[in-house]
Structure formats: C-alpha cells, structure tokens
Amino acid sequence: MLTVELAQLHSNANGLPAEVRDGLEQLGRESAEIATDIQSLSHELHSARLDDLGLAPAMKGFCREFSEKQHVEIDFKSHDIPASLPPDIPLCLFRVLQEALHNSAKHSGAKRFEVRLWGAANEIYLTIRDSGAGFDSEAAKESRGIGLISMEERLKMVHGTFSIDSQHNRGTTIHARVPIDPIWNSLPATG
Secondary structure (H helix, E strand, O other), rough: HHHHHHHHHOOOOOOOOOOHHHHHHHHHHEEEEEEHHHHHHHHHHHOOHHHHHHHHHHHHHHHHHHHHHHEEEEEEEOOOOOOOOOHHHHHHHHHHHHHHHHHHHHOOHHHHHHHHOEEEEEEEEEEEEEEEOOHHHHHHHOOHHHHHHHHHHHHHOOOEEEEEEEOOOEEEEEEEEEEOOOOOOOOOEEO
C-alpha cells in the first residue's frame, strides 16, 4: 500500500522541485525493497515445505534458494532422517540452518558451504561448514552475537546441543545434535 501511494504521489508531483520528486522516487524504491524483504522473511519464518515435504527436502530447497540469492555454492547431503519427527525438532534444525548460513555468508567471506544432516542412534545431527575467515572462539564466547545465542537457545528447547569449531583463516563449523525419542526413530527413514 505504501509503495502504491508513493507512486501515486510521485505521479502527481509535477509541480514540485526536482529534488522532491527524486526523493519520492527513492522512497518508492526503498519501500518496494522493504516489501520484498518482508515477504521473503515471512516465507522463511515458517516454511510450508517443512510440513509438506519433511526436514531434509525443505533444507535442501532452502540451501538451493539461499545459494542462488547469495551467489554462493552449498553442498547439501542428508541420510537416515526419520520420516516422522515431533514438529519442534524439524523447525528448530531448519532455523539453525537459516541462522548459520546467514551468519556465515555475512561474516566469513566464504563462497562455498557444506551442510550435512543425518540421523543415527536416536539422534539427529546437523553441521554447517565454511572455509572462510573464521573467528576467535574464545572471544565469541564472551561477546556472543544474537545469532549464536538464538541457535543455542533453540537447540536447548529440544534438549539438543550446540558447538562451534572455528580457526582464524581456516573456517567455521557449526555442530547441532538433537536427541529423538526412540518411538519416533522406529518409523522409516528418508533423505
């Protein structure tokens, strides 16, 4: 609505100084960009594919879309994921993947990422690895950013664990592990 109203205002601004018309045009572009970002964010908040396709296909699709948008390469592999899981576990792991890739693309300088998702012995594991700038793990523990805190807190809510391996100029690996109740693990595996 804001974008449409700004476009109408701009089209009726013929009698205004050029800098005012240019300002309206710039505001129109910025509001259109914000609308696109909000739409993209809303799709990321809850992926319908997560419900419809399952964890591994939803993650694979997200990795493909992310790599296209960010102009990076993501090698995604998964295996032995139970076909049915409590809904909070796939959502948690999906959010951890999103946050880890966004953080890594923003801070690492890497153009290639590796994502692994697998199930084993009543647990699901997720690793996200880059070969970028890395960071001082000790310093990160003291001044933890909201992204790291968010991932760790999400995993705690499903009784999971979170760890980071990072070395300066040698990249970073995010490790997530979530226990699965054996009743869920008795269902057929996918992905």
